[in-house]
Amino acid sequence: MIKSSVGRKMVMAVTGAGMIFFILVHLLGNLTLYSGPAAINAYAYALHRFGPLIWSFRLVMFCMFMLHLFFGIQLTLENRAARPQSYAVRNERATTFAGKSMVWSGLLIGAFLLFHLLQFTLQVINPGIAAASHPDPIGRPDVFTMVVLSFQRLSYALLYIVSLTALALHLYHSIQSSFQTLGLNGERTFPVVTVTGRVAAIMIFLGYAAFPIVIYMGFLR
Amino acid sequence: MDLTLYVWRQSGPGAKGRLEEIEARGITADMSFLEMLDVVNEGLIKTGREPIAFDHDCREGICGMCSQVINGVPHGPQEKTTVCQLHMRRFKDGDRIYIEPWRARAFPVIKDLIVDRSALDRIVQAGGYVSVHTGGVPDANAVLVPKADADTAMDAAECIGCGACVAACPNGSAMLFTAAKVAHLAALPQGRAEAARRVCMMTEAMLKEGFGSCSNHYECQAACPKGIKVKFIAKLNREFIKAQFSKKSE
Ligand code: HEM
Ligand code: SF4
Numbered sequence: 001m002i003k004s005s006v007g008r009k010m011v012m013a014v015t016g017a018g019m020i021f022f023i024l025v026h027l028l029g030n031l032t033l034y035s036g037p038a039a040i041n042a043y044a045y046a047l048h049r050f051g052p053l054i055w056s057f058r059l060v061m062f063c064m065f066m067l068h069l070f071f072g073i074q075l076t077l078e079n080r081a082a083r084p085q086s087y088a089v090r091n092e093r094a095t096t097f098a099g100k101s102m103v104w105s106g107l108l109i110g111a112f113l114l115f116h117l118l119q120f121t122l123q124v125i126n127p128g129i130a131a132a133s134h135p136d137p138i139g140r141p142d143v144f145t146m147v148v149l150s151f152q153r154l155s156y157a158l159l160y161i162v163s164l165t166a167l168a169l170h171l172y173h174s175i176q177s178s179f180q181t182l183g184l185n186g187e188r189t190f191p192v193v194t195v196t197g198r199v200a201a202i203m204i205f206l207g208y209a210a211f212p213i214v215i216y217m218g219f220l221r
Numbered sequence: 222m223d224l225t226l227y228v229w230r231q232s233g234p235g236a237k238g239r240l241e242e243i244e245a246r247g248i249t250a251d252m253s254f255l256e257m258l259d260v261v262n263e264g265l266i267k268t269g270r271e272p273i274a275f276d277h278d279c280r281e282g283i284c285g286m287c288s289q290v291i292n293g294v295p296h297g298p299q300e301k302t303t304v305c306q307l308h309m310r311r312f313k314d315g316d317r318i319y320i321e322p323w324r325a326r327a328f329p330v331i332k333d334l335i336v337d338r339s340a341l342d343r344i345v346q347a348g349g350y351v352s353v354h355t356g357g358v359p360d361a362n363a364v365l366v367p368k369a370d371a372d373t374a375m376d377a378a379e380c381i382g383c384g385a386c387v388a389a390c391p392n393g394s395a396m397l398f399t400a401a402k403v404a405h406l407a408a409l410p411q412g413r414a415e416a417a418r419r420v421c422m423m424t425e426a427m428l429k430e431g432f433g434s435c436s437n438h439y440e441c442q443a444a445c446p447k448g449i450k451v452k453f454i455a456k457l458n459r460e461f462i463k464a465q466f467s468k469k470s471e
């Protein structure tokens with residue numbers, strides 16, 4: 001199955017869908033930020049009490065990410081090689097900017113993810129506000145303060161918004177695309193899947209981008 | 222009307238080609254695009270220049286030979302129309318028209334606008350058939366086919382193998398072509414027996430011939446002169462998944 005380009009595309013679609021599922025759950029979890037320090041610190045603390053479960057979950061996410069990254073780059077290189085000479089004039093009628101920049105938006109997301117993990121998971125970017133070493137009044141890691149102090153800086157807020165734009169572009173094409181790749185598409189559902197996928201991509205963007213925006217504008221402190 | 226053509230000229234396989242500016246004079250609106258090229262070629266021959274080499278056969282939109290990308294669109298500006306069925310009334314006096322061959326690694330240029338599309342034949346040879354006993358002609362309706370399935374098969378069978386889908390695809394993928402064949406035969410009881418093997422062999426052949434894979438840009442569907450839909454690609458993908466669970470895929 002992995003030898004086939006169709007099979008590899010399906011691996012991309014399944015791993016991509018898995019990561020989208022994570023992104024949705026992650027967004028829901030992050031919403032506790034709006035209820036203040038007590039809520040998100042309790043949520044983060046509760047998550048970490050799962051211990052080994054957290055680690056097996058991280059391992060699965062890591063494998064999905066690496067498979068997706070590897071096949072994404074491999075397929076892109078194969079596809080470029082299949083069209084060695086471009087047209088002097090080309091008039092495209094169906095594809096989108098998002099569709100054509102998948103590998104770039106993907107790589108941007110990858111680079112951002114690395115930064116994001118260093119910042120909020122390993123907490124090595126700003127040790128001065130690392131939640132792990134700065135407990136809240138009742139002794140839990142103070143995730144709320146770490147996040148809020150980070151996004152009060154324009155550079156971080158902007159970095160997140162730019163990276164989320166890359167994610168939005170990636171999803172704008174790929175939600176629809178993964179339905180097609182997995183054969184979950186028919187003539188009648190086609191327009192519905194396309195529009196819903198695009199709207200979902202924009203909603204995910206707005207949902208996430210709201211955090212740096214709301215915090216930077218000082219509504220959450 | 223008078224037109225300025227920018228035509229891809231390439232003396233042979235592997236040779237370096239370039240766009241050549243050629244004037245097309247005295248063209249009338251009721252000429253087909255290929256007739257316009259015939260007129261241009263007569264002029265080129267009279268002045269001792271090499272005529273433009275282009276593929277064509279039926280000139281009635283059914284053989285799929287006339288492979289030209291006109292102003293960046295495979296088969297030109299008229300929807301669901303092959304180059305041979307495109308008429309000059311779609312253009313106006315003074316137009317500049319770019320004419321290029323299909324561009325894909327799997328379709329090497331033979332000369333000027335002629336490319337070698339035999340890679341598509343080899344995809345079909347890999348599994349785009351139904352094995353039958355030779356002998357007497359079977360009775361019509363001996364195998365019953367529901368009307369809806371017959372319609373689906375006929376829709377997919379409209380593909381004329383022109384390769385415009387490959388030419389349009391940013392990945393040079395032959396997925397729409399391959400999917401049309403897979404979906405055509407998978408819709409019929411006669412084709413089911415070999416369905417699992419077929420989809421595996423044909424997609425493997427597609428990769429081996431140097432076509433890219435499908436990223437769901439859907440440029441193919443926009444370019445197809447026969448209106449083959451990308452729903453057949455979803456169908457191919459379903460057949461591929463089914464084949465993974467079938468013992469008959471070898
Ligand atoms: C290292 C980071 C990433 C890279 C390099 C990357 C690259 C790619 C590429 C090149 C494609 C298109 C494949 C093709 O053209 O056939 C793709 C598709 C896709 N990506 Fe990513 N991606 C990355 C991260 C992500 C993330 C984080 C998600 C989910 C949130 C995701 C979800 C998807 C989905 C759902 C598809 C559609 C699969 C399909 O077309 O069937 N990707 N990715
Ligand atoms: S699917 Fe359409 S564009 Fe592709 S080969 Fe068949 S008829 Fe031509």
Ligand code: FES
Pocket residue numbers: 276277278279280281282283284285286287303304305306
């Ligand atoms: S020459 Fe046969 S389809 Fe155009």
